[in-house]
Amino acid sequence: MTISDTLRYTRIHLVHGSGELPAVGFGTLIPDPLATKQATKSALEVGFRLLDCAERYRNEEAVGDAIQAALKVGTLQREDLFVTTKLWNTNHRPERVKPAFDASRRRLRLDYVDCYLIHTPFAFRPGDEQDPRDEQGRVIYDPGVTLVETWRALERLVDDGHCKSIGLSDITLEKLREIVAAARIMPAVVQVESHPYLPEWDLLEFCREQGIVLQAFAALGHAMEPSVVADPVIAAIAQRVHKTPAQVVLAWAVQRGTAFLTTSTKPQRIQENFDISALPEDAMREIRERITTNVRFNAVVETGVPGFIARPPVN
Numbered sequence: 592m593t594i595s596d597t598l599r600y601t602r603i604h605l606v607h608g609s610g611e612l613p614a615v616g617f618g619t620l621i622p623d624p625l626a627t628k629q630a631t632k633s634a635l636e637v638g639f640r641l642l643d644c645a646e647r648y649r650n651e652e653a654v655g656d657a658i659q660a661a662l663k664v665g666t667l668q669r670e671d672l673f674v675t676t677k678l679w680n681t682n683h684r685p686e687r688v689k690p691a692f693d694a695s696r697r698r699l700r701l702d703y704v705d706c707y708l709i710h711t712p713f714a715f716r717p718g719d720e721q722d723p724r725d726e727q728g729r730v731i732y733d734p735g736v737t738l739v740e741t742w743r744a745l746e747r748l749v750d751d752g753h754c755k756s757i758g759l760s761d762i763t764l765e766k767l768r769e770i771v772a773a774a775r776i777m778p779a780v781v782q783v784e785s786h787p788y789l790p791e792w793d794l795l796e797f798c799r800e801q802g803i804v805l806q807a808f809a810a811l812g813h814a815m816e817p818s819v820v821a822d823p824v825i826a827a828i829a830q831r832v833h834k835t836p837a838q839v840v841l842a843w844a845v846q847r848g849t850a851f852l853t854t855s856t857k858p859q860r861i862q863e864n865f866d867i868s869a870l871p872e873d874a875m876r877e878i879r880e881r882i883t884t885n886v887r888f889n890a891v892v893e894t895g896v897p898g899f900i901a902r903p904p905v906n
C-alpha cells in the first residue's frame with residue numbers, strides 16, 4: 592500500500608487485477624436518480640475517485656451521466672476513475688452473467704469496468720424480477736447454479752478485456768475460501784460490512800495472506816443503532832485530534848489496511864467524509880482494544896436479501 596502525504600489519496604495496488612484501487616470510495620446506493628447524479632457529481636468534485644455501483648441500485652444511468660459530465664468538462668480523465676459495479680442475484684447463471692455485465696456497462700456509458708463483483712453469494716430465481724418471492728413472501732432461490740460456476744463466468748469477463756478485475760461482496764470467510772481454492776483468476780476485492788463494531792479481523796487477515804483488498808461498506812454503521820460514531824472511545828479521539836467522529840472512523844479504516852465506502856447526498860457531509868487525516872498510533876490501539884461492542888447491521892450475508900435496499904413496490 593502506498594500512502595501519499597495525505598491519507599485521503601491512499602491507493603492500494605491490486606495484486607489480482609489491474610491498477611490501484613482508491614482506499615476512499617463513494618457508494619451510490621441512493622434511491623432517487625436525480626439525487627444520485629448530484630451526489631456523484633459532488634463526490635467527484637471534492638476528490639473521490641472510486642465509485643461503487645450496482646445493477647440492483649437501479650441508478651447506474653444517473654451515475655453514468657455524472658461521470659460523462661465530469662469527463663466532458665475535463666475535470667478528470669477516465670483512467671483517473673475506478674468504477675465498480677455488481678452482478679445481481681437473479682443473474683448468477685453463467686449464460687446471464689455477460690448480458691448483465693454488458694447492460695451495466697451500457698447504463699454507466701463506460702468501455703470497461705474496473706471491478707465487477709458478485710453482489711451476494713446467493714442465487715435467486717433467474718428473470719427480470721429482482722426480488723422473486725413465493726406466495727408466502729419467501730425469497731425464491733435458484734438451486735440450479737453454484738457460486739463457483741458464477742465465478743467462472745466472471746473470469747471469462749476478464750479474459751474478454753472489458754473487466755479489469757473481479758471480486759465478491761457480502762461474503763463470509765468460509766465462502767471466500769471456497770472461491771480462492773477454485774479460482775483461476777483470484778478475487779481482487781472483497782466488499783463486506785465492516786466498522787469498529789464489526790472489524791472482521793479474521794477475514795482481513797485471510798485477505799492480506801491472499802493479496803485481496805478488503806473494502807468496507809457501512810463504514811460508519813449506516814446511521815443505525817447502536818451508533819458507531821457516537822461511541823465514547825471514538826468521540827474522545829475525535830476531540831483529541833480535532834476531527835469529527837466520522838473522520839476518525841474512516842481514517843481508522845484506511846490505516847488498518849482496508850478501503851471504505853461512504854454514501855451521502857449532502858455536499859458538506861461528502862466533503863467531510865473525504866477530508867480524513869492519519870490518526871496517531873495510540874488512537875488506533877484504543878479503537879482496537881477498548882471497543883467491545885459487536886454488531887452486524889446488515890443480515891445480507893445470511894440470506895442474500897440486502898438490508899439497506901428497499902423492496903420494490905408490488906404492482
